[in-house]
Amino acid sequence: MSQSFSSNRGTSSNNSTLKRFWKKIWSILVPHKIQHFVWRACRDALPTKNNLLRRKVIQEKLCESCKEAPKTVGHVLWSCLKAKEVWECSKLVISWNERVNQSFQDLMWNLLLNEDVGDDQVAQAVTIAWALWHNRNELRYGGEGKSGQHLTRWVADYLIEFRVAVAQNTPGVPVPRQVASWSPNKKAVGVGVVIRNDKGRLEVALCKKIAAPMGATEVEAKAKNACSSQLNF
Ligand SMILES: [Zn+2]
Structure with missing residues (x-):
């Protein structure tokens, strides 16, 4: 019981x-x-x-x-x-x-x-x-007073952005509109991809941690790959 x-x-x-x-x-x-x-x-x-x-x-x-x-x-x-x-x-x-x-x-x-x-x-x-x-x-x-639909959509977007921020080792910090972030001093890099429509609404958010250190160009390529596979480009 x-x-x-x-x-x-x-x-x-x-x-x-x-x-x-x-x-x-x-x-x-x-x-x-x-x-x-x-x-x-x-x-x-x-x-x-x-x-x-x-x-x-x-x-x-x-x-x-x-x-x-x-x-x-x-x-x-x-x-x-x-x-x-x-x-x-x-x-x-x-x-x-x-x-x-x-x-x-x-x-x-x-x-x-x-x-x-x-x-x-x-x-x-x-x-x-x-x-x-x-x-x-x-x-x-x-x-x-926000509608139920507005609040639940806001919550979903907020949590996606929070998870992307956590994956980038910057908890609680809103993820800027960018393709990838890169830190040369770490053995792993967090890649965050955020795509918004013309009204600023979040359409796709991905986050991934890549173990090996690599250059900014490689990280950006990885991020674009992840994005393409998600969208079936
Ligand atoms: Zn009441």
Whole structure:
């Protein structure tokens, strides 16, 4: 039977499972700021309306989007109508549908420990949660509410660019529009290929690490080869 975060909290026999849970949070293949966001969300440390009310910063706790439920972390990131729209667009195969009233900790617990979910899907799920949270904040300060389709497409592009950056040994740094990057001081080089359409939307992103040191011209040729085979030129 699957266990939950709440049922494991505070029981010494399950300390190792809890440690495994937190370790997994910090190992998700996303930028550190998103890992930190997930950690805060799991500890219920995000400044949701519910938490601000508890600290007497505000007087009203209902979600301003649906006006139906207290704005808790779980509500903002999962059960609010706006969040549901985004999750549906993501097409992630995660059995969260029956878990409407679960806390965010329990959702993450299931995702990381109880379900057969791949690393890429976990990265996608937490980045969607992060994007949802930030879009909510933008809305509160008069910004634009993004559609589910817009947010999920943005998340997909963001993660591709992050992976290309990681492959180039420069984690978290956006990949510039270039054919290849080359570092003469390393025994391996990371090759990143990013192709965008005329509107700037990412069409293809590839990344590859090449073990032997080689010159810039050879690296560029390798990158073009990788690109051609991907596009069947
Ligand atoms: Zn709501």
